[in-house]
Amino acid sequence: MSLVVVGSVAFDSVKTPFGEVDDALGGSATYFSTAASYFTNVSIVAVVGNDFPEKHLTFLKSRKIDIDGIDKQEGKTFRWKGEYGYELNEARTLDTQLNVFQSFQPKLPAKYRDAKVVFLANIDPDLQRDVLKQVKNPVLVACDTMNFWIEGKRDSLLETLKLVDILLINDGEARELSGEPNLVKAANIILSYGPKTLIVKRGEYGALMFKDDRIFAAPAYPLEAVFDPTGAGDCFAGGFMGYLANTMNFEESNIRKAIIFGSVMASFNVESFSLDRIKSLDYSEIESRFGEFRSLTHFEDIR
């Protein structure tokens, strides 16, 4: 089944206590689609500048990702520069150059408009709705957002949330969006905005799913070597949505499995810079780590 993602394609310069990398391939749509490509066919909607090298497009195509929705514009590609301390939980942004991303107007190629599953990565909520208008009859829509839109375009974001089945955000964003410090209360407020399912990403502490009055808690995979957390949330979303698009089963039990697949992809991603670890996984490695999540969380019944 086809999965369309709209988001950013970027060059990232990242410094962590374990090394650094300059102008590496990054961006939410890149991480998302690479992670999702292990599960389903993905189509990207994004914009790049004319400085974007062919080799990156060749890589995406090698993952069977449809790149016809990547618009090449006159100008430079979005660039982000950040660094992490030893705790590796939050990046300090050193520089952001939106470049061609500033005037991004997502246009879906005709063949994308029949997509059944859509992921709206973290972009202007006005654009998120523009994209949805271009899809004829989606059956599952999920989105991400960030503090910038929660603070600056709250009304537009709330309009988008009315159209969305699943919202994926981090714990700080959930608290800010709801105005409520307690995460369970925050989740109930956010579910009243429209989404049927809320997934709260907590970095090294895993993810929580809130759906009706039920909660699912998935741990993060405890790693001995976390190298670079950039893109972990997008890889989580990619594994999660890729698995759902592949199975087209949106029952809670399958959403829980999808969360584990998302956690698996995030755990691989943080093991190295950029897409180095997730660009060429074997599916057997993914299955094996899924099994490790089971060992990690399993306990016996009360008797």
Place this chain on the structure above:
Amino acid sequence: MSLVVVGSVAFDSVKTPFGEVDDALGGSATYFSTAASYFTNVSIVAVVGNDFPEKHLTFLKSRKIDIDGIDKQEGKTFRWKGEYGYELNEARTLDTQLNVFQSFQPKLPAKYRDAKVVFLANIDPDLQRDVLKQVKNPVLVACDTMNFWIEGKRDSLLETLKLVDILLINDGEARELSGEPNLVKAANIILSYGPKTLIVKRGEYGALMFKDDRIFAAPAYPLEAVFDPTGAGDCFAGGFMGYLANTMNFEESNIRKAIIFGSVMASFNVESFSLDRIKSLDYSEIESRFGEFRSLTHFEDIR
């Protein structure tokens, strides 16, 4: 089977955004033994002042806790005063009056010396070893500690750790004790000090167990109303050790179940001030919340 705990009995004055309480019954041995009393017979070793009211001892006895090891000394009982902000994760200590606890010399009544399971709550590591010398032939010894001893009595603490089967500490303490920010690496270093099992408590993020090269991740129960986190770690230890002492099965699968029982007791405790919630639970409530932990963590196999 009998379980002996040595630790503090105290008066706590606690302020949280949701209320405050003055001179309420607290202390590590109090929380621990109350939580453990739902699973097994517990015997306390502690010291109180002559200001300690009979009603508190009557309460402990009503939980079938053996209080013959509580030494009443001339002077005042240990007092602690602290407050929590909205995040409720770490207390700010406003005042500590050690009083009779300052010169605590744990003496085990003769009948305690056959105990098979011993918990050394957070006290001077010299005293932890003194207690162990008084127990004839324990089969399971666990302990807690804190930054004060890690910084001030490191050599003595390392001596204690050689004698301990299970160490229960929080994530900050694990990082400080090992000198290693990555928790997986930190755990491996700490296991090399002697304990066969390390349990890292992470407050609202649950707990991690490290044993040989395996890890178990238990979430905390997501609560809509966290009232007062004081004593949560001790209630965790109490539920955990109480279940192990009751079953006398120290295999990993049973340790995992014990961690869930510990998490259950901690989740009840934070629902109100002092021991208000855990002083009169039905065992059916404990079993029911164990089941909720299963719902919270369950996901299906890969196929």
